Each structure stands twice: as structure tokens, then as C-alpha cells.
Amino acid sequence: VAKPEHEITWKELNVGCVIxxxxxxxxxxxxxxxxxxxxYNKDRCIRCxxxxxxxxxxxxxxxxxxxxxxDLYYCKGCGICAQECPTDAIAMKDEEE
Amino acid sequence: MxxxxxxxxxxxxxxxxxxxNVDVVAAYPITPQTHIVEHLAxxxxxxxxxxxxxxxxxxxxxxxxxxxxxxxxxRTFTCTSSQGLALMSEIVYITASLRLPILMLxxxxxxxxxxxxxxxxxxxxxxxxxxxxxxxxENGQEVxxxxxxxxxxxxDRNCLLPFMVSLDGFILTHVIEPIEFLxxxxxxxxxxxxxxxxxxxxxxxxxxxxxxxxxLYTETKKAQDEALKQAMPHILKGWQEFGDLTGRYYHxxxxxxxxxxxxxxxxxxxxxxxxxxxxxxxREKGEPAGLVKIRLWRPFxxxxxxxAVKGAELVVVxxxxxxxxxxxxxxxxxIRAALYAEEDRPRVVNWIAGIAGRDVAPxxxxxxxxxxxxxxxxxYEIYGVRE
Numbered sequence: 001v002a003k004p005e006h007e008i009t010w011k012e013l014n015v016g017c018v019i020x021x022x023x024x025x026x027x028x029x030x031x032x033x034x035x036x037x038x039x040y041n042k043d044r045c046i047r048c049x050x051x052x053x054x055x056x057x058x059x060x061x062x063x064x065x066x067x068x069x070x071d072l073y074y075c076k077g078c079g080i081c082a083q084e085c086p087t088d089a090i091a092m093k094d095e096e097e
Numbered sequence: 098m099x100x101x102x103x104x105x106x107x108x109x110x111x112x113x114x115x116x117x118n119v120d121v122v123a124a125y126p127i128t129p130q131t132h133i134v135e136h137l138a139x140x141x142x143x144x145x146x147x148x149x150x151x152x153x154x155x156x157x158x159x160x161x162x163x164x165x166x167x168x169x170x171x172r173t174f175t176c177t178s179s180q181g182l183a184l185m186s187e188i189v190y191i192t193a194s195l196r197l198p199i200l201m202l203x204x205x206x207x208x209x210x211x212x213x214x215x216x217x218x219x220x221x222x223x224x225x226x227x228x229x230x231x232x233x234x235e236n237g238q239e240v241x242x243x244x245x246x247x248x249x250x251x252x253d254r255n256c257l258l259p260f261m262v263s264l265d266g267f268i269l270t271h272v273i274e275p276i277e278f279l280x281x282x283x284x285x286x287x288x289x290x291x292x293x294x295x296x297x298x299x300x301x302x303x304x305x306x307x308x309x310x311x312x313l314y315t316e317t318k319k320a321q322d323e324a325l326k327q328a329m330p331h332i333l334k335g336w337q338e339f340g341d342l343t344g345r346y347y348h349x350x351x352x353x354x355x356x357x358x359x360x361x362x363x364x365x366x367x368x369x370x371x372x373x374x375x376x377x378x379x380r381e382k383g384e385p386a387g388l389v390k391i392r393l394w395r396p397f398x399x400x401x402x403x404x405a406v407k408g409a410e411l412v413v414v415x416x417x418x419x420x421x422x423x424x425x426x427x428x429x430x431x432i433r434a435a436l437y438a439e440e441d442r443p444r445v446v447n448w449i450a451g452i453a454g455r456d457v458a459p460x461x462x463x464x465x466x467x468x469x470x471x472x473x474x475x476x477y478e479i480y481g482v483r484e
Contacts, residue, residue: 005310005312005313006312006313008313008316009316010315010316010317010319010320010323011320013316013317013320014295015196015257015295015324016194016195016196016197016257016295016305017194017195017307017309017317017320018195018295018303018304018305019303019304019305019307020295020301020303022302022303022304
């Protein structure tokens with residue numbers, strides 16, 4: 001995407017608002033929607049990968065040794081990972097904190 | 098040489114669609130549109146037209162199929178009436194926003210209820226703001242011609258908008274008229290094959306119909322509105338070039354005896370032909386009366402309309418649809434708004450007439466014009482309603 005969407009003028013839009021740049025949804029920062037953020041406690045993590053499987057936005061990455069990392073660019077803060085974690089290794093904290 | 102033959106207008110319309118070498122036809126049968134799609138189904142079945150005829154389960158599906166096939170780059174046709182248009186209306190709006198050059202013949206029929214199959218303009222007025230180019234025709238020849246003109250204008254690379262032709266149900270669809278057919282060679286010269294700007298193809302992936310956030314939506318609507326307004330020169334070019342090939346020229350606003358007219362009647366669709374008889378009668382009696390016919394409904398030709406009624410003192414607008422509880426019928430509302438900023442504007446009297454198949458004869462026009470002389474330029478009256 002050449003420009004952030006709030007800078008695009010009507011003359012710059014493609015005919016019919018066609019998007020001719022495949023995969024540009026990846027640029028869209030859904031992390032902006034978040035009101036709560038996941039906080040990860042590596043010490044409690046048993047590397048089961050449950051959070052990775054359940055995350056609806058694929059915003060959890062498996063890093064070295066099987067531990068995980070949240071991708072806050074995309075994480076919408078839904079809390080499913082915290083809910084599903086069998087060892088309470090993920091807690092949700094309000095963004096204001 | 099062009100052949101002239103007596104033929105049912107619906108059949109002639111379907112034959113015109115065949116001559117455009119259409120790729121996809123998706124429609125659901127509904128009175129009074131039925132003969133058009135039935136004949137197209139026959140042409141495909143008999144191998145006379147190499148097209149996909151998709152018999153869908155509803156008009157919502159018909160317009161959805163049309164949107165998909167047009168997005169894939171196919172020349173696409175549909176046809177409906179009344180409730181059918183109401184059912185497809187959700188997709189009708191989307192087609193315009195996607196700028197897909199589909200052609201629709203709308204055999205105008207009143208919207209229920211009470212249930213009725215007869216003609217008026219309540220169906221087309223219900224989707225007035227859908228963003229399509231919208232044209233009214235008044236006889237069979239104009240229906241036939243506008244199939245070619247519709248595609249020519251819609252598919253123009255600088256236009257790319259869907260095109261809707263309103264033809265009065267039964268009054269036009271079910272009558273036999275003399276119609277001059279175009280030689281295929283003339284059609285091919287006038288209407289080149291459709292070359293889409295974007296199309297759904299795995300080699301060049303694109304997204305059509307994505308969502309837009311509040312940060313961008315206003316810009317998308319401005320772009321769509323400008324596209325429809327900027328369609329005007331392409332519509333004029335389509336009509337001009339058609340006229341040069343056939344001798345039949347069309348205009349956004351058609352005039353009849355408007356020179357020095359102090360009283361101007363305004364009609365849309367097939368009422369125009371009958372109204373001419375009333376105007377002839379008035380002119381014979383020495384009354385300075387004329388007729389203006391609105392051919393192009395969207396984009397509304399504000400400038401051309403103002404020119405057409407210049408010098409008139411009384412404008413009598415015939416609406417064939419009600420806008421329940423409004424200040425006037427849809428056409429009169431448009432006209433009053435267009436003239437409001439003029440310093441020297443005429444009085445605009447509004448009649449609602451010809452609702453759901455009630456005939457409007459030349460005598461009725463004369464009655465309405467005589468009564469209009471004593472009426473104010475506010476509100477509207479329903480002609481001939483029993484008190």
C-alpha cells in the first residue's frame with residue numbers, strides 16, 4: 001500500500017475500488033483494535049502449543065525451543081489464548097495499564 | 098440492408114441481446130418481463146446464441162450471478178420487473194459500486210401491494226439511487242436500439258457502469274410494433290468485444306468488493322458519484338455514434354414542439370407518445386404547449402432540462418409513481434429541485450397518473466393541462482382518483 005488509507009484521495013482509488021495488490025491485508029494493523037493485551041509468563045509455559053492452535057488471527061508465533069511470542073501488530077486482544085492455556089501462562093491486562 | 102418487421106417488442110429485445118453476442122444471461126421469469134428471457138432461453142437452447150443461460154432460483158441470485166460473471170469479464174445480461182427488482186436490489190447497488198457494465202432491461206411494473214402485474218414506475222423509482230445509468234424508452238424501436246447503446250456506453254473503458262433501460266410493462270413488452278433490425282455488420286462495427294479493465298483471473302489476482310473503513314468510505318462514494326456524473330459525455334457519444342450509423346439520434350431530454358412554448362408537459366417512458374397527440378391538439382387550437390420527455394434519468398441532465406423548459410411559465414410533470422408522504426412524485430421532486438436556484442422559474446404542477454396500468458389517454462393529458470392552469474406549484478394531485 002502506497003499510503004495509509006486516511007491519506008488516499010478519491011481520485012487515487014482504482015475503478016470499482018478494486019484491490020490489485022494481492023495480500024495487502026497483511027499491512028492492516030489489527031493490533032490497533034486491542035483493549036487488552038496478552039502478557040506471557042515463560043516460566044509457567046509447558047510448550048504445548050494450545051494457544052498457537054487456538055489463536056484466530058495467527059498472531060502467535062512458535063519461537064526457538066517451542067516457546068511462544070505474541071505478534072502485537074495483529075493481536076486483537078480477544079483473550080482466547082489466555083482462556084485456553086492449561087497452565088495460566090498467559091494473562092490479559094488492560095491496555096491502559 | 099436493415100430489415101423492418103412487425104414483431105413483439107420483447108422478442109425484438111431478446112434478438113438484440115443475441116446480436117450483441119452476450120456471454121451470460123441470468124434471469125428469473127416474472128411478468129411482464131417473461132417473454133424476453135423465455136426467448137433468450139430458446140435461442141441458447143437452439144444453438145442460435147452461444148451463451149451461458151443460467152436459470153437461477155430468485156432475482157437475488159440472478160443479480161448475484163450477473164455480478165460474478167461480469168467481474169470475470171463476461172458480457173452479461175439480465176431482465177426483471179417490480180418484485181423481482183425489489184428482491185435483487187441489494188446486489189443492484191453493489192454492481193454499480195463495483196463498476197460492472199451489466200445491461201438490465203426493466204419491464205416496469207408496479208410494486209405490490211395490492212398485488213398487481215400492471216405498469217407504472219414505482220419499481221424503478223425504488224432503486225433511483227442505486228448508481229446505475231438509467232434510461233427510459235417509449236417505443237419498441239427505442240428498446241431494441243438501447244440494447245446496443247447500453248453495452249456500448251457501459252463497457253466504455255472511461256465509463257464502466259451498469260446500464261438499466263426502463264420500458265413500460267405490457268404497454269411496450271407485449272405489443273407488436275414495426276422494428277428496424279440492424280445488420281450484424283453494423284452491430285459489430287458499433288459494439289466492439291468487451292475488454293474488462295479488471296477481471297477475476299488466477300494469473301492476475303484482484304479483490305473485488307472489499308470492505309472500506311470510515312477512513313476511506315467517503316472517498317469511495319465521491320469516486321462513484323463522479324463516475325456516474327462523468328458518464329454523461331460517454332452516453333452522448335454512444336447516442337451520437339449510434340445515430341450516425343442508423344439515422345436514429347437520441348438525447349438526454351427529448352423535445353416536442355417546445356419552441357416558444359409557455360406550457361410544457363413532462364413525461365417519462367411510453368406516456369410520451371400519447372402526450373404528443375395532446376400537444377398536437379393544443380397547438381392546433383393555438384395554445385403554446387410543448388412536451389419534454391426525460392430519456393436520461395441518471396445521471397440527471399440538469400443543464401439540458403433547464404434549457405428545455407426555458408421561457409415556459411407552467412411545467413406540468415407527470416409522475417407514474419408515488420413517493421408516499423413526500424412533497425411530490427419522484428420526477429417532480431427532481432425537477433423542482435433542479436429549478437429552485439433559477440430566478441425566473443416556471444410554476445411546476447405535479448400529477449400522479451397511470452398508476453398500475455390505468456390508461457392515460459390524450460383527453461386525460463388535456464384535462465390535466467387545463468386544470469394545471471389553476472393549480473399552485475406545490476404538492477401533487479392524483480389524477481382521476483374517485484373521491
